[in-house]
Amino acid sequence: MKTYITIQYYGDYGDRETAKESSGNLPSNRDWPLWEVFIRSKMGLDHKHVGSLHAADAQMAIENARDVYTRRQEGISIWVVESKNIHASNPDDSASFYDPADDKVYRHPTFYELPDELKAM
């Protein structure tokens, strides 16, 4: 008696096979650019950085951010910025950038005498 067996391949089987071959040649072209995501949790608050994701363009980045970062009612507004457009300070500069502020406590507004009536400070 003949038996027929159907083998079911799920989703990523074929993708993985082909991805290996082509990503070897063109690593950067196959990957979508990285985007940084900022979410405003409610009116009146600032947008806060929440993470990053991959997307082909800004439209897709916003939709992906909606699906990845606002599933649990985290936000009411989304900003996305392509990561390459963010310029960062260099950690090597930290001595000259930040240390000089160490002995300048007078830059904090803590030397004023406040009247007792003033509560919300």
Next chain:
Amino acid sequence: MFLLSLQMADDALLLGHRNSEWTGHGPNLEQDIAISNIALDLIGQARNFYQYAAFQFNENRTAYEGLINSPAFQQVAENLDEDDLAYLRDANEFRNHLLVELNKGDWAFTITRQFFISLYQQHLYSDLQKSSDRQIAAIAEKSLKEVNYHVRWSGEWVIRLGDGTEESHRRMRSAIDQLWQYTGELFIPADYQEKAVQLGILVNPGTYRESWMAKVRAAFDQAGLVIPESGWTQKGGKQGIHTEHLGYLLAELQYLQRSYPGSSW
């Protein structure tokens, strides 16, 4: 109206199940989460419709009892709940459109199917919001917000893939060729839908066709895709006549409850 609720629940459950098969297998992390979100939306809609169907069944048991004959279902002596309807019916007692039960295929197939169904649901739920049945109107109102996003998301992807690479365009065309014959069924009312039309609960789904077609055409034009001309329509799902795919789906979906009745976690 038991069958009407059941029909909409079955559509939502089975498509939700098919989409959930992508969880952990999506083309990338972001889309994996997106398709799983949609699956959850749909299963949520299914629950609402099943709960209402169960309520109607319990209210008027004698009228509806003959409709479901699967042995497992017959053993439910007390009042039905949503799980009984999902897990204990056999394939020929499901009333979903054939479109939702087909294997998930590749990403293009899943996207195209989602787009076709979500557009249909968008029309359906928009009208049902005005339904004379208050419960159905409430479920439709809640679900419509989700479906509007599904339309937007799947529509975006239809355009991206259709207008993308040669490979993605080829896959989209093949998906459309396979799926098109199943779209006609959406617009042919079953007898229980016709009855609901008479009662003012439902608008005849046949009336959605033109607007549905216009929206598909608009997306396809942008995507560089063409609507097939073939007029042949597969039908029967709403009457319980299904493709072979449904049996395999139910085997997986219902296995646990059938093997270990009443088990929970």
